[in-house]
Amino acid sequence: MQTFFIASILFTACCAVPRDLSGKMFTFPVESNVARVRLPPSRNNFTSVTVCLRFFTDLTRSYSLFSTASTANNNDFLIFKTANKGRFEVHTRGANSQFNGLPDEPNTWYSICSTWDSNSGLAQVWINGNSSTRKVGFKGNLDGKPSIVLGQEQDSVDGGFAAAQSFVGMITDVHMWDYVLSACEIQRFASDLNFTPGDVINWRALDFNIVGDVVIEDSQTYGCFHNQ
Numbered sequence: 001m002q003t004f005f006i007a008s009i010l011f012t013a014c015c016a017v018p019r020d021l022s023g024k025m026f027t028f029p030v031e032s033n034v035a036r037v038r039l040p041p042s043r044n045n046f047t048s049v050t051v052c053l054r055f056f057t058d059l060t061r062s063y064s065l066f067s068t069a070s071t072a073n074n075n076d077f078l079i080f081k082t083a084n085k086g087r088f089e090v091h092t093r094g095a096n097s098q099f100n101g102l103p104d105e106p107n108t109w110y111s112i113c114s115t116w117d118s119n120s121g122l123a124q125v126w127i128n129g130n131s132s133t134r135k136v137g138f139k140g141n142l143d144g145k146p147s148i149v150l151g152q153e154q155d156s157v158d159g160g161f162a163a164a165q166s167f168v169g170m171i172t173d174v175h176m177w178d179y180v181l182s183a184c185e186i187q188r189f190a191s192d193l194n195f196t197p198g199d200v201i202n203w204r205a206l207d208f209n210i211v212g213d214v215v216i217e218d219s220q221t222y223g224c225f226h227n228q
Contacts, residue, residue, distance in 0.1 A: 018202075018205040018206055018207045019205075019206055019208070020204050020205060020206075021172075021203050021204070021206050021216070022203065022204055023218060023219050024172065024216055024217065024218060024219055025170045025171060025172035025216070025217055025218070025219040025220065025221070026150060026151075026170065026171045026172070026210075026214055026215070026216060027169075027170050027214065027215040027216075027217050028151050028166070028167050028168050028169060028170070028171070028213075028214055029168070029213060029215065030168065030213055031163050031164075031166055031168055032151075032163055032166055032212055032213060033152070033161040033162055033163040033166065034161070034211065034212040034213075035151055035152070035166065035211065035212030035213045035214050036149045036150060036151040036152045036161070036210075036211050036212060036214070037149065037150040037151055037208050037209070037210055037211075037214055038147070038148070038149055038158065038208065038209040038210075038211065039148040039149070039150065039174070039176075039201050039206070039207070039208050040148070040207050040208075040209075041146055041148055041176070041200050041201060042199070042200050042201070042207075043178065043200055044143075044144065044145045044146065045141060045142065045143045045144070046077075046118075046141065046142040046146075046178050046200075047117075047118040047119075047141050047142075047178075048115075048116065048117045048118060048178060048179045048180050049077050049092075049114075049115065049116045049142070049176065049177070049178065049180075050113060050114070050115045050116075050176070050177040050179065050180055050181040050186075050198075051066050051077070051079060051113065051114050051174075051175070051176045051177075051201075052111070052112070052113040052114075052173070052174075052175050052176075052181070052186065052189050052198075053065065053066065053111075053112060053171055053172070053173055053174040053175070054109060054110065054111050054112075054171070054172050054173045054221055055109075055110055055112065055167075055169060055170065055171050055172075056107070056108065056109045056110070056169050056170045056220070057106065057107075057167065057168060057169030057170075058106040058107050058168075058169065059081075059106070059167070059168055059169065060083065060106060061083050061164065062080065062081060062082045062083045062164075062165055063080075063081050063153075063165055063166065063167045063168070064078065064079070064080055064081075064151075064152060064153035064165055064166070064167060065079040065080065065081060065112065065150075065167065065171070066078065066079040066114075066148070066150065066174075067079075067148070067149045067150075067152060067153050067154045068142075068146045068147070068148050068149075068154075069146065069147045069149075069154035069156065069157050069158070070142070070144040070145060070146050070147065070157065071144055071145075071157060072093065072142075072143070072144050073093045073094045074094075074154050074155050074156055074157070074160065075091035075092075075093070075094050075096075075154075076091075076092070076093055076142050076144075076146055077090075077091070077092055077116065077142065077146075078090070078091035078153065079112065079114050079125075080153065081104070082098075084100075085104055086100055086101050086102050086103070086104045087099065087100050087102070087104075088102055088104075088112075088125050088132075090114045090116065090123040090124075090125060090137060091137070092116050092121075092123060092137035092138035092142070093137075093138040093140070093142060094138070095121075095136075095137040095138040096137075097123040097135040097136065097137045098135070099124075099125045099132040099133070099135065102125060102127050102132060103127045103128065103130075109220075109221055110127055110128060111126075111127070111128050111129065111173075111189065111190040112125065112126065112127055113125070113126040113181065113186045113189060113190070114126075115180045115181060115186075116137055116138075116180070117180050118138075118139065118140055118141050118142070119139070120136075120139070121136045121137050121138055121139035122134045122135070122136060122137070123135055123136070123137040126186050126190070128190050129186060129187040129189075129190030129191060131183070131186075148176075148201070150167070150171055150174065151166060151167045151171075151214065152165070152166055152167070153165040153166075170217075170220070172203070172219045172221055173189075173203050173219075173221070174198075174201060174203050174206070175189070175197055175198030175201060175202060175203055176198045176200040176201035177196075177198050177199055177200060178199060178200050192221075
């Protein structure tokens with residue numbers, strides 16, 4: 001009987017059904033070196049990446065928006081907001097591309113998309129459908145199994161967290177693609193129009209695991225991004 005019970009738990013854990021989080025958001029209510037959401041990707045090894053999400057925070061310090069780590073590098077694909085006004089960073093296998101002069105007001109909902117292509121190494125950030133310049137990051141594939149986390153910045157695979165870099169606020173509509181999304185598709189995402197959902201991470205069929213103080217709530221973004 002005990003063996004059957006353990007087997008049932010393992011079966012349930014490994015066969016969890018992805019959840020449609022349309023109309024929902026993750027709320028990170030406290031600064032922490034624990035609270036996070038793990039997002040197991042549907043595939044490994046990337047030659048290109050696009051990540052889009054929406055966020056709201058009153059933080060003026062630095063914080064992580066999307067952290068991907070692997071055994072090869074703890075910053076395989078990282079979207080990071082620095083304490084510098086208007087500065088966002090995209091790290092690709094440790095190579096840091098900095099983008100300045102971007103919209104950055106506290107207590108404001110923003111749509112952000114970040115893209116990277118392995119052949120050129122070019123990375124870019126889009127805020128509310130408006131693009132930054134392109135800057136060179138890592139040239140080469142992101143091989144290996146990634147660990148993807150919301151709410152913390154990984155200094156090792158699912159570890160090495162610092163409360164001073166944690167995210168406090170709300171995040172919703174997280175998608176990840178294994179290719180560079182077109183400008184038109186990014187603008188459709190930003191305007192909350194019909195777009196192709198992520199083929200690596202899909203908010204409408206999300207496999208996730210919450211650790212620590214994170215709450216799932218009804219989203220507050222409905223209608224916010226139309227006619228941007």
